[in-house]
Amino acid sequence: MTPETPNSAGGARTAWSGRFEATPGEFQQRFGASLPVDKRLYAEDIAGSIAHARMLAKQGVIPLADAEAIEAGLLGILKDIEAGAFVFDIADEDVHMAIEAELTRRIGDAGKRLHTGRSRNDQVATDARLYAKRAALELTALLGEVRVALIGLAERHPAVVMPGYTHLQKAQPVLFAHHMLAYFWMMTRDGERLRHAYAAADALPLGSAALAGTTFAIDRDAVAAELGFARVVPNSLDAVSDRDFLADLTYACALGMVHLSRLAEELILWSTEEFGFVTLDDAWSTGSSIMPQKKNPDFAELVRGKTGRALGDLTALLVTLKGLPLAYNKDMQEDKEPVFDAVDTYAGSLEAIAGMLSTLHVNAERMRAGALGGFMAATDLADHLAARGVPFREAHEVVGRLVLACEREGRTLQDLTLAELQEASPVFADDAAGVVDIEAVVARRDTFGGTAPARVAEQLTAAREARAADVAWLAARGAVDD
Ligand code: ARG
Numbered sequence: 001m002t003p004e005t006p007n008s009a010g011g012a013r014t015a016w017s018g019r020f021e022a023t024p025g026e027f028q029q030r031f032g033a034s035l036p037v038d039k040r041l042y043a044e045d046i047a048g049s050i051a052h053a054r055m056l057a058k059q060g061v062i063p064l065a066d067a068e069a070i071e072a073g074l075l076g077i078l079k080d081i082e083a084g085a086f087v088f089d090i091a092d093e094d095v096h097m098a099i100e101a102e103l104t105r106r107i108g109d110a111g112k113r114l115h116t117g118r119s120r121n122d123q124v125a126t127d128a129r130l131y132a133k134r135a136a137l138e139l140t141a142l143l144g145e146v147r148v149a150l151i152g153l154a155e156r157h158p159a160v161v162m163p164g165y166t167h168l169q170k171a172q173p174v175l176f177a178h179h180m181l182a183y184f185w186m187m188t189r190d191g192e193r194l195r196h197a198y199a200a201a202d203a204l205p206l207g208s209a210a211l212a213g214t215t216f217a218i219d220r221d222a223v224a225a226e227l228g229f230a231r232v233v234p235n236s237l238d239a240v241s242d243r244d245f246l247a248d249l250t251y252a253c254a255l256g257m258v259h260l261s262r263l264a265e266e267l268i269l270w271s272t273e274e275f276g277f278v279t280l281d282d283a284w285s286t287g288s289s290i291m292p293q294k295k296n297p298d299f300a301e302l303v304r305g306k307t308g309r310a311l312g313d314l315t316a317l318l319v320t321l322k323g324l325p326l327a328y329n330k331d332m333q334e335d336k337e338p339v340f341d342a343v344d345t346y347a348g349s350l351e352a353i354a355g356m357l358s359t360l361h362v363n364a365e366r367m368r369a370g371a372l373g374g375f376m377a378a379t380d381l382a383d384h385l386a387a388r389g390v391p392f393r394e395a396h397e398v399v400g401r402l403v404l405a406c407e408r409e410g411r412t413l414q415d416l417t418l419a420e421l422q423e424a425s426p427v428f429a430d431d432a433a434g435v436v437d438i439e440a441v442v443a444r445r446d447t448f449g450g451t452a453p454a455r456v457a458e459q460l461t462a463a464r465e466a467r468a469a470d471v472a473w474l475a476a477r478g479a480v481d482d
Helices: 026-032 035-058 064-082 095-107 120-156 176-201 220-227 236-241 244-270 298-322 330-358 364-372 378-387 392-409 418-424 432-436 438-443 453-476
Strands: 161-166 169-175
Touching: 035 064, 035 095, 035 120, 035 220, 035 330, 064 095, 095 120, 120 176, 120 236, 120 244, 120 330, 120 453, 161 176, 161 364, 161 438, 169 176, 169 438, 176 244, 176 453, 244 298, 244 330, 298 330, 364 438, 378 392, 378 432, 392 418, 418 432, 432 438, 438 453
Parallel strands: none
Antiparallel strands: 161 169
């Protein structure tokens, strides 16, 4: 009896036709496919397949001539995909099947030996790890642009004083450079998270096959070395079901976006007429179709808005994983879309923020004027009394009364005469009026990490070193940061 061969009967081709008497319909194909999303993994897939084929030949599992034909065939496919000359067919379900099917069409039987000792389960995990490593490098380079732009702003405006806020109420004056470096350190931590994501991805799952390992005498270390993995995943079940490295990467993107969103919010606020601290360059602003006078911070708003997507991506990925038994489950095919989206969103937002910062116009006069208001020298007046022996709580009370009086009379602390100060407390020294000088208030915060110009200059040196360490980290991994 000759069994029916559904693949030859005009139905959809599958890689498992031997076991089946019917083929998936058009809907099942579309619903089951990941090809539209995962086709961007073609380069990783081809690199993994070439390393696998070479190793199989070296181990005597497949003939050397077949491995050579596989490699040449795959390189031809790579060239065609990159030239836009490759048509992906949804009937192939995913990028792995699409490339393997095309390989066999091109080189015949040798192509059918490629999948020896391998499963799509360890194959997709390998592709995803190669992608995650590349994405972490690319994002680190883009993040570097933002960090360089922050250093540049701090360098170009070393003496500009602005109001520092708590509760978005004027609190104490700070250097604009200090404010920019606060974001620099925030983004230094984002870089550390990307490095962690890179390290988490840096282990080879290939060789785990479907879930339990393979009967062939493969050499996993050779494949790891060839693909540039630092180590081999030590448990085959874990290898095919672990997506933690993707969660790490997506978390790095999500928190990185939260930080860009906070910065975007300040750019939006500062570029209002009410603040007027900065002006976004025309190239990073948009107009209104009805109101001729408008200049809108659309790109900063978009970064803030897109942060919601990145947080959704992280949630989607974690929820996809939470109920899964070991080992591979088809649910995991849903991992790529949120990861790609988070990476793309973060990459675009980094580029936009770097563009806005490197062309930002800083309105130093408006910042300084803002720093003169809001009684921001009040803490220093209280500290002056406390340093002369008045218990701080009492000093606070004395200065609080001065602020109240000034507020009623529409005056500032700088307007107070020495006589008025000494009337409020005889402990005020003869040079007390100078205490409220706004530059002096800033310079007095001379503790490590404080906003005094000397401390900020110190920070700037440390920031340049942190930045150089990133460049070195990227260079050691063959990535350039320009
Ligand atoms: N397209 C699948 C994915 O992205 C590849 C792995 C499929 N494995 C399987 N046993 N069906 O997860």
